[in-house]
Amino acid sequence: MFDHLDPVLLARIQFAFTVSFHFIFPSFSIGLASYLAVLEGLWLWTGKQLYFDLFKYWLKIFAVVFGMGVVSGIVMSYQFGTNWSVFSDKAGAVIGPLMAYEVLTAFFLEAGFLGVMLFGLNRVGKNLHFAATVMVAVGTFISAFWILSANSWMQTPTGHEIAANGQFVPGPSWWAIVFNPSFPYRLTHTVIAAYLTTSLVVGGVGAWHLLRGHKDPRTRKMFSMAMWMAAIVAPIQIFVGDQHGLNTLEHQPVKVMAMEGHYDSHPNGAPLILFGIPNSAEKRVDYKIEIPKLSSLILKHDLNAPLAGLDTVADDRKPPIGIVFWSFRIMVGLGMLMLLLGLWSLLARWRGRLYDWPLLHRFAIAMGPAGFVAVIAGWVTTEVGRQPWTVYGLLRTVDSASPLAASAVATSLIAFVIVYFIVFGLGVLYLLRLMASPPASGESDLDHDPSRAAGLTPAPAVASKSFR
Amino acid sequence: MSASLIDLPMIWAAIIAFAVFAYVVMDGFDLGIGILFPVFAVGEERDQAMNSIAPVWDGNETWLVLGGGGLFAAFPLAFAIIMPAVYPLVIAMLLGLVFRGVAFEFRFRDPSHRPYWDAAFTIGSVVAAFAQGMILGALLQGIAVENRAYGGGWLDWLSPFSLLTGVSTVIGYALLGATWLIWKTEGRAQEHARRLAWTSFIGTLIAILAVSLATPFLAFGYYQRWFTFPNVLLTAQVPLLTAILAAMFWLAMRRQHESWPFFLALALFLMCFAGLGVSMYPYVVPDKVTIWDAAAPHRSQSFMLVGIVIILPLILAYTSWAYWVFRGKAGTEGYH
Numbered sequence: 001m002f003d004h005l006d007p008v009l010l011a012r013i014q015f016a017f018t019v020s021f022h023f024i025f026p027s028f029s030i031g032l033a034s035y036l037a038v039l040e041g042l043w044l045w046t047g048k049q050l051y052f053d054l055f056k057y058w059l060k061i062f063a064v065v066f067g068m069g070v071v072s073g074i075v076m077s078y079q080f081g082t083n084w085s086v087f088s089d090k091a092g093a094v095i096g097p098l099m100a101y102e103v104l105t106a107f108f109l110e111a112g113f114l115g116v117m118l119f120g121l122n123r124v125g126k127n128l129h130f131a132a133t134v135m136v137a138v139g140t141f142i143s144a145f146w147i148l149s150a151n152s153w154m155q156t157p158t159g160h161e162i163a164a165n166g167q168f169v170p171g172p173s174w175w176a177i178v179f180n181p182s183f184p185y186r187l188t189h190t191v192i193a194a195y196l197t198t199s200l201v202v203g204g205v206g207a208w209h210l211l212r213g214h215k216d217p218r219t220r221k222m223f224s225m226a227m228w229m230a231a232i233v234a235p236i237q238i239f240v241g242d243q244h245g246l247n248t249l250e251h252q253p254v255k256v257m258a259m260e261g262h263y264d265s266h267p268n269g270a271p272l273i274l275f276g277i278p279n280s281a282e283k284r285v286d287y288k289i290e291i292p293k294l295s296s297l298i299l300k301h302d303l304n305a306p307l308a309g310l311d312t313v314a315d316d317r318k319p320p321i322g323i324v325f326w327s328f329r330i331m332v333g334l335g336m337l338m339l340l341l342g343l344w345s346l347l348a349r350w351r352g353r354l355y356d357w358p359l360l361h362r363f364a365i366a367m368g369p370a371g372f373v374a375v376i377a378g379w380v381t382t383e384v385g386r387q388p389w390t391v392y393g394l395l396r397t398v399d400s401a402s403p404l405a406a407s408a409v410a411t412s413l414i415a416f417v418i419v420y421f422i423v424f425g426l427g428v429l430y431l432l433r434l435m436a437s438p439p440a441s442g443e444s445d446l447d448h449d450p451s452r453a454a455g456l457t458p459a460p461a462v463a464s465k466s467f468r
Numbered sequence: 469m470s471a472s473l474i475d476l477p478m479i480w481a482a483i484i485a486f487a488v489f490a491y492v493v494m495d496g497f498d499l500g501i502g503i504l505f506p507v508f509a510v511g512e513e514r515d516q517a518m519n520s521i522a523p524v525w526d527g528n529e530t531w532l533v534l535g536g537g538g539l540f541a542a543f544p545l546a547f548a549i550i551m552p553a554v555y556p557l558v559i560a561m562l563l564g565l566v567f568r569g570v571a572f573e574f575r576f577r578d579p580s581h582r583p584y585w586d587a588a589f590t591i592g593s594v595v596a597a598f599a600q601g602m603i604l605g606a607l608l609q610g611i612a613v614e615n616r617a618y619g620g621g622w623l624d625w626l627s628p629f630s631l632l633t634g635v636s637t638v639i640g641y642a643l644l645g646a647t648w649l650i651w652k653t654e655g656r657a658q659e660h661a662r663r664l665a666w667t668s669f670i671g672t673l674i675a676i677l678a679v680s681l682a683t684p685f686l687a688f689g690y691y692q693r694w695f696t697f698p699n700v701l702l703t704a705q706v707p708l709l710t711a712i713l714a715a716m717f718w719l720a721m722r723r724q725h726e727s728w729p730f731f732l733a734l735a736l737f738l739m740c741f742a743g744l745g746v747s748m749y750p751y752v753v754p755d756k757v758t759i760w761d762a763a764a765p766h767r768s769q770s771f772m773l774v775g776i777v778i779i780l781p782l783i784l785a786y787t788s789w790a791y792w793v794f795r796g797k798a799g800t801e802g803y804h
Contacts, residue, residue, distance in 0.1 A: 064573050070526055071569035075562045077533050080540060081551025082558050088551070089616060092544025093764040097772045100541040103534045104775050108783040111530045115523030115790050123793050163765075165616075167544075170767040402552040408622045412559040419563050423570055430577040 008401045010409040011083040014416060016383070018075050020376050021420050025069030027375045030144055030191065031198025032062050033137035035225075036117075040130050049441070053218050057439040058202075061431060063118055068427050070111075072420075083409065087390050087400035094160050094168045094177060095150040102146035110139035144191055152183035155382065156251045157391050168391065181251050185244040186382075192237045193378065196338060197371025199229035203341075204368020207361035209438040218439040220355050223364070227354065231342030238335055242298070248382075249299050252392060254313050255385035258324040260295055261285045262309040269293035270307035275329070278322045283310070285325075319387040327380040334374040341367050476770060477763035480542040481752070483776055487538055489741050491531035492600075493644065493734050498525045500645020502568050502593025503638060504664055505586060513657045514586065520652040520798035522572055527787055529565065542769055545616060546752040546762040552618040553611040554603045554625050561599035567592030594638060601637025605630030608747065609686050613756040629682055636675035640737065643668040647730035652798045658726075665729055666721065672733075673714060676740060680707065683747055687755070690747050703746050710739040 036058055043051035077099070080088045088096075113135040121129045153159075159176025160168045170177060206223030249256045261273045263283045272295040276288030296305040310318060341363060348354045386392055390400040498521040508514045540547040551558060571589035575582050606625035613619055646668050649661035684691040694703045713735045720728035750758045763769065 064577065067526075067570055067573045070529070071566040074529065074533060074565055074569075077537050077540075078551065078558055078562060081536070081547045082555050085548035085552045085617065088540060089544050089548035092540050092547060093768040096537070096541025096544055096764065097768050099537050100534075100772050101775055103530065103537045104779045104783070107530045107533055108527065108779075108787070111527035112783065112786045112790050114526055116793055119523045120793050167765075169765045170771070172767075174767075174771050402548075402555075403617050403619075404552055404555060405622055408555055412556070415559060415563060419566060423566055426574065426578075427570060430574060433577070 005406045005410060007404055007406040007409050008398050010406060010413055011401050011404070012397065014083060014409060014413045015079055016380075017413070017420070018072065018079060018416055020379070021424060022069070022072040022076055023375060023379060024372050025065055025072060026140065026143070027190075027194045027197050027372065028201065029062065029065050029069050030140040030194035031196075032058060032065065033133075033140045034195065035198055035202065036062060037130075037133045037137040040133050044126060044130055050217055050221060053439055053441060053443040054222060056443040057218070059118065061434050064427060064431055064434070066110075066114065068424055072424070075416075082412075083402050083404070084390070084400050085402040087395065090166060090395060090400070091154075091168050091391055094157075094170055095153055097170075097174075098146050098150040098153070098178065102143055102150075106139045106143035106146065109142065110136050113139070141191065144194070145187060148187045148190055149178050149180070149183050152186045153177055153180045154390060155186075155386055155392050156180050156182040157394060162394075168394075182244075182247055185240070185247045189237070189240050189244045189378075190375075192233060192240060193371070193375050195229065196233050196237055197375055199226045199233065200338065200341075200364075200367050200371040201369075202226040203230060203364045204366075205435045207364035207368075208435070210355055211358060211361045211365070212438075214438040215355055216438070216441075218441070222439065224349075224354060227342070227345035227349070227364075230338060231346050234335070234338040234342040238339060241332075241335065246299065248385075252385070253308065254310070254318060255324065255382070256299070257308070257310045257313070258319050258321045258385055259328040259381060261288070261321070261325045262295070262307060263321075264311055265307065265309040266296070267306045269297075269302075269304040270295040270299075270309075272298065278325045280321050316388065319385050324381055324385045327377040327384070330377040331374050331381060334370045334377070337367060337370065338374075476766060476773065477543075477759045479773065480538070480763070480769055481750075481759045484535060484538045484542065485741075485745065487531050487535040489738070491528070491535050492741070493737055494528035494531060495525070496641045496737070497521070497644040497648040497730075498528055499568075499593045499597045500641035500643065501649065502589050502645075503597060503642045504645050504649075505590045505593070507664065508657070508660070510583075510586075513660065516653050516657050516798050517649060518572070518575070520649065523794045524791060525569075525572065527790065529569070532565075541772060542764055543752055543759065543762040544764055546757060546759075548616070549611060549613055549618050549753055549757065550607065553620060554606050555622060557599045557603050557606065557625060561596045561603070564592040564595030564599065568596065593641075597638045597641045598634040601634035602630040604637070604744075605633030608633070608683060608744075608754065610755060611753050613753060629686065632675075632682060633679055636672075636679050639668055639671040639675050640740075643672045643733050644730070644737070647733045651727045651730050654797050662721070662724075669717060669721070669733075672736065676710065676736070679740075680743065683743075689755075693746060706739055706743050706746065710736065713739065 036055060039051050039055040039058065042048070043055060080092075113132040116124060116129065116132040117136050120132065124132070157168070158180045159171050159173060159178075161171050163169045202222055203226030206219055206226055209219040210223055245256065245259075260270070261276060261278050262270060263278075263285065269292070271290040271292045273285055273288050273290045276285035276290070279286050293303045296307055297303050299305075299307065310321070344360055344363065345354065348357050348360050353360075388397050389395060390397050501517050501521055505514065505517065508517055536547075539550075567588040569592075571585045571592065575585035575589065578585065602625060605627070609627055609629050611618065611620065612624065643665065646661050646665035650658055650665060653661060684694050693699060713732055717729060717732040717736070720732055748754060750760070752759050752762050
């Protein structure tokens, strides 16, 4: 029934679909784990109940997010074998060990301490519990480290050798593989994106409750912390993103040509195309609004620097231009709006109106999900921009896929789409429900059985009184 | 590679076998609880069962990622051949794990739809267990290989033998789940778990017998490995020990021990695993690809071995600590 379809395209769609869904959860849980560690640390340091309430409020949300991240992540680890078996055979000796290190140093750490973080406060005491929360937060970061190293190696492969049978094998130094040229930039950009995404969600939730008149200290604290984060991190992210772009120009210039929409070479300074509609058939951007020479200024720090265009690249070495062009603009546009939100919050703070400026709150709510959109758009930019390669310049995507019939890939793709929309759709609904109720004084524990007694030992009843 | 003093592929085969075994026994009991879930009474009994695994299931499942990821990293060729060969089974297993994984939180988040999430928990667990058993069966019965890749059709895995191993795994996991609950619950729930443990124990013995009888006759000289002299002196120990362990299990159950049945059930699984080793070694894809054929280069395996040697003991230490924190009987309310 699906045999007229291209199995490689189906496999790409499947990977894009499953990884995009997956990426949403860690981009939230990386930031949220750190936020929880900060909240618990502040609670232990200051002894203020307010921080503990906020901790428990966001812990419930974290439990749902993390669960979805785990199950969607297990899928990813097997996608390489099921749909990209030739890639696994050829590149497994290089990127397999990076992923193995992710499992060893991150997944076990997160999973091992998550149970204690979620359910163990009354059993291990405050300090050990805080240690568990910190371990989970550290684990999420280590996980990002390894998986982005593997991803970056696929973008800017270094440190490997190619064996007689066509396999990529490690060279003498793993350092050169792990710290490949694009890795430091990608890691910084992605981890900051996770923090920014989390601060926007927290800020959006805080704004929602402020707007609805729940101006209690918890809501204010939540909103204020999130806006500080956005104000500080958004400009840093724009700078880091620019640096990442320069790194890409150095190692993957064709990707930058696609991002910029430069079909033609510009010997005397390239314009920055703000908007337009890429027309790959005619090899031009229609209806474009551009600022002369600005692209050369940004990319080369010189108004008149020459920039090569896609006309210098063979057709079978180009990524799909339209997708990369648009996803890049979505990411950058949202980044600018995040900067605006951060600046606006500073103005509001300065004027003493942070908690009673409804328009600011409405804007913060609208920006609540913006981080997720920006993260996915950025991911699409870099991954589609890598095409037509899996290992950039060395292994083509069409030569990487499993020897599967289109019907097998199509069937599993449909199954993933149905299951993910049902499961994660409901998961998001549950998250929104949790977020819709304001944080309360003496915020309930993770289990919400109202008949909940003191627990297994009498200690927690005593302990929870002493927290007040 | 042969120039090195230590046989890295051997070590890695042992590490991955350890990871897979750790997965089977750890996720085995929590999948088993999912399999048995429909027969537990709604309310207290279900909540106790869920409470007993909620803090640890995520860690248990991580061993699956280590087993799969380890195979990818240490034996990429094997990963590249086996995964497409059992493609629909892997997808089914993953989707099953998605459903049961989210059910832990979702059933508490949405009490009005709790019956649905309980059903998702069970169906997901059964599908995952059944698919895992069938993957094992499909591997044992052989995989077509052409040119460093899978060379068969996309339904080759389906056979009476793989169906048998699938059903056997579901029953075996149920035994692990039931004996875990004997240990972790009390009162009525514990009595129920005892009855379920008896039933699944009988089922597991029949399943072990059936798979053991069928395997030597599959192909690939499994028969010779098991029954020729002098191999048989060694291989005969496996069924012998299995029989002794089964008798001990029976005694422990009769004497109403609380933790022994669980550990004896684990020992039974270990025997099955040893039997599997006898049948497969040194192949990773029977009769086609040995562990040395499939091995990643020395540099890859030694790089990871450093990590394993340093980090695995730490993982075992903090995982044990996490189990220790949640020791004792699971309540209906202590933690969810």
